[in-house]
Amino acid sequence: MTPSKDTEKTKPDEDEEVDTSRRDFLKIAMTLSAVMAFGGIGTVLKSISNPAPPGASNPTTFPRVQVSNTNIPINSPVYFNYPLDSEPNFLVKLGQKAAGGIGPNQDIVAFSQICQHLGCISISYQATGGSTGGPVAKCSCHGSVFDMLQSAKVVGGPSPRPLPQVQLDVDASGNIFAKGMGPPTIYFHNTGSNDVSADLQGGNPVS
Amino acid sequence: MRLYSRIVLLLLVLQADVTGFLIALSFASNVNQNTFALLLSVDLIAFAMMTYIYRTAKLNALPNRTWIIVGSAIIVGIFFSSIIFT
Amino acid sequence: MTAQDDTRHSGSRDRLARLVQWFDTRLGLSNPVFRPVPQYSINPFYWLGALAVTAFVIQGITGIIMMLYYVPSPTQAYSSTQYIFNSVPYGRFLETVHLYTAYAMIMLSFMHMMRGYFVSVQKKPRELMWVTGMLMGFVTLGFGFTGYLLPWTVVSKSATDVGISIIGALPPGLANFLSFLIVGAGGDSTTLLRFYDLHIILLPAVLLVLLAAKMYMLETHGISEPVRGASEKKRKLIPIFPDATVYLLELAALFGAGMLIISLLFPLSLPPQFTPELAATYTPQPDWYFLWVYQIIKISAFETAGLPVALSVVTLIFVIFVILPFIDRGEKRRFADRPLFISLGVVFVAELIALTYWGLVTPGQIISNEQAALVLGGIAIAVVGGTYLMHDLLYRRVRSKLPMGSPSTSLRTAQAWTCTAFVLLVGLGAITIGTSLDATVRIALAGLTLGNFEALLVSLLGLGGVVLGTIFLLYRLDLGTGSIKRRVRLFELGWDKDETL
Numbered sequence: 001m002t003p004s005k006d007t008e009k010t011k012p013d014e015d016e017e018v019d020t021s022r023r024d025f026l027k028i029a030m031t032l033s034a035v036m037a038f039g040g041i042g043t044v045l046k047s048i049s050n051p052a053p054p055g056a057s058n059p060t061t062f063p064r065v066q067v068s069n070t071n072i073p074i075n076s077p078v079y080f081n082y083p084l085d086s087e088p089n090f091l092v093k094l095g096q097k098a099a100g101g102i103g104p105n106q107d108i109v110a111f112s113q114i115c116q117h118l119g120c121i122s123i124s125y126q127a128t129g130g131s132t133g134g135p136v137a138k139c140s141c142h143g144s145v146f147d148m149l150q151s152a153k154v155v156g157g158p159s160p161r162p163l164p165q166v167q168l169d170v171d172a173s174g175n176i177f178a179k180g181m182g183p184p185t186i187y188f189h190n191t192g193s194n195d196v197s198a199d200l201q202g203g204n205p206v207s
Numbered sequence: 208m209r210l211y212s213r214i215v216l217l218l219l220v221l222q223a224d225v226t227g228f229l230i231a232l233s234f235a236s237n238v239n240q241n242t243f244a245l246l247l248s249v250d251l252i253a254f255a256m257m258t259y260i261y262r263t264a265k266l267n268a269l270p271n272r273t274w275i276i277v278g279s280a281i282i283v284g285i286f287f288s289s290i291i292f293t
Numbered sequence: 294m295t296a297q298d299d300t301r302h303s304g305s306r307d308r309l310a311r312l313v314q315w316f317d318t319r320l321g322l323s324n325p326v327f328r329p330v331p332q333y334s335i336n337p338f339y340w341l342g343a344l345a346v347t348a349f350v351i352q353g354i355t356g357i358i359m360m361l362y363y364v365p366s367p368t369q370a371y372s373s374t375q376y377i378f379n380s381v382p383y384g385r386f387l388e389t390v391h392l393y394t395a396y397a398m399i400m401l402s403f404m405h406m407m408r409g410y411f412v413s414v415q416k417k418p419r420e421l422m423w424v425t426g427m428l429m430g431f432v433t434l435g436f437g438f439t440g441y442l443l444p445w446t447v448v449s450k451s452a453t454d455v456g457i458s459i460i461g462a463l464p465p466g467l468a469n470f471l472s473f474l475i476v477g478a479g480g481d482s483t484t485l486l487r488f489y490d491l492h493i494i495l496l497p498a499v500l501l502v503l504l505a506a507k508m509y510m511l512e513t514h515g516i517s518e519p520v521r522g523a524s525e526k527k528r529k530l531i532p533i534f535p536d537a538t539v540y541l542l543e544l545a546a547l548f549g550a551g552m553l554i555i556s557l558l559f560p561l562s563l564p565p566q567f568t569p570e571l572a573a574t575y576t577p578q579p580d581w582y583f584l585w586v587y588q589i590i591k592i593s594a595f596e597t598a599g600l601p602v603a604l605s606v607v608t609l610i611f612v613i614f615v616i617l618p619f620i621d622r623g624e625k626r627r628f629a630d631r632p633l634f635i636s637l638g639v640v641f642v643a644e645l646i647a648l649t650y651w652g653l654v655t656p657g658q659i660i661s662n663e664q665a666a667l668v669l670g671g672i673a674i675a676v677v678g679g680t681y682l683m684h685d686l687l688y689r690r691v692r693s694k695l696p697m698g699s700p701s702t703s704l705r706t707a708q709a710w711t712c713t714a715f716v717l718l719v720g721l722g723a724i725t726i727g728t729s730l731d732a733t734v735r736i737a738l739a740g741l742t743l744g745n746f747e748a749l750l751v752s753l754l755g756l757g758g759v760v761l762g763t764i765f766l767l768y769r770l771d772l773g774t775g776s777i778k779r780r781v782r783l784f785e786l787g788w789d790k791d792e793t794l
Binding site for chain 3: 285
């Protein structure tokens, strides 16, 4: 008979002492393993800590913070965190009119630096990187390309959505303020939804 | 059987590490949610391997080498895939 | 380990033994109430039901944690769900695991049922276990139906509204009772609250009572014998604690890890909130486990005859399954001796797969009678024919020759591969036959366009693949010339090399 494939048979160990101690070792190992497995599962109970209850102190309005000024040089990106203090964005003066642009020439735009494909934070601005020489932002992770003139519309690469655009405001002396985020949501904040209030959850808003 | 004792010890150490990580993990960001899922699945697979060795050892038989290799490969695979998910 | 080690450790070993003894005296672990299980049941197929219960436990854990944050009112349902997604620690993970484990629970219950059907567990004396199990299946579907509404998204509310109106088309007595249970006095907030209460209290309570009944009957009857009998070694009894429990924990751990990995690979994002304007742009479709009912209702014969007729058909299917043990009264359990019921079972699974897939790809479209008859009838004929052919090849020659002993492992492996291949072929076959016939009818009705032709070509190619796979499978199985079986038979059963079969 060919040996069974489930378990390979060995002769039962003759030495009783060793056998028992191995048995005990395995039993203790099993118990420890079970304890750690259940303990691991139990860490999900961290969900029952006390975050702020809904509607109480969850911020629902975007902060308004100054991020730059209109007299920055063209094609020189400015980096800032918004709306949470852990999430980078970049602001750039394009030198040509763009969708959603502010400033005297409507050419200052700002977008999230977190790629909408898999959340890489490696978006870099390239003044003439587009296929027709226009300004684009490229993600070096998997090659997504976003058109800066069309609200970071995806013109290449695997990203399924455009970059969220930071809504900007400018006052009389040329100071630029970030006052909100456009859809889609920043990557990881209910990715794929258009409900931008989700961008305020999960961290500390800047002030 | 010596070899399997060593595997058992390795699994226990792995589980202890993973469980320690899980307890220490802060639960703030979404990245940590993926880490949690990955680590917990490693914990559970190590536990399943442990029970498999225990069960077959009780019958005074050796565990099938293939399942040990498959289980270890899956654990290694999960650790590698943490690059994508975190 | 040497003898010296043992004397050094014997003090702690005594303490360990006494600790174990402490628990044992109080919990009776070494002499448990539950009967021991035979060795042959240490096999995942015997534990599909237990895995469904494990899924239920996971649902309970994730559900109870989410319950702390969810608010069952139409104005706050979506925002509280969103809150769980975004702000609760591990919230997104809880939601994703909860949904996928729900699907797993339904799938596992179905597999458990079909596995039981095919190995004839529902014969005497286990008929009532089957009925109880079917009721538990209905409760599980009820869990899916009630839970689906709770996030109050466009997708879920639209689908549930359709579901509720379908329930209203049942016979008056039943419809009134169910409507009252589900909808109460009417209106969105009452309905949501009712669904919520059903989902978290009534249905779990009913499920637990039915589970207790089933476990009691299991203890009375024991695990059913394998169809082909079992050797002495395989009949050896294994105590429930710790061995069978450890095996259950092993399967449960693997299942949990699998669910976690699936949740990682397919993360969820919440569909938009339900608003009547948004709902108007959206074609409602039920969740996948009801797609087959949806597809049946969409057949134009039922559209004209009215919903009650369609519902009677669906109800009839359910009723037949519930009283199955009293229809299939034969004593025989081996596959070889049940060609009719095995074929019917395979056809049922094939049709279910085809209907589900078809429902998925044709949201909102009425199906013409001819198309329905051709597709469903075609699948039935093809699958029954195929099953009978395989059954004949497998068993006609073997029926008299196969001894009742347990087959060896290499034969087992061959059978396992054959079964898997057969299941895959049935599923794919149903889909490709269905789509081919569907494309043909569409060409016949609407004329030849590029899209129609492409669809026909693709489905015919798929069908060709399935046919080739079936031929290959039959070749493998043909005892006269198939390589694997023949080699194994020669070796195991000592058949004469020159013996023609």
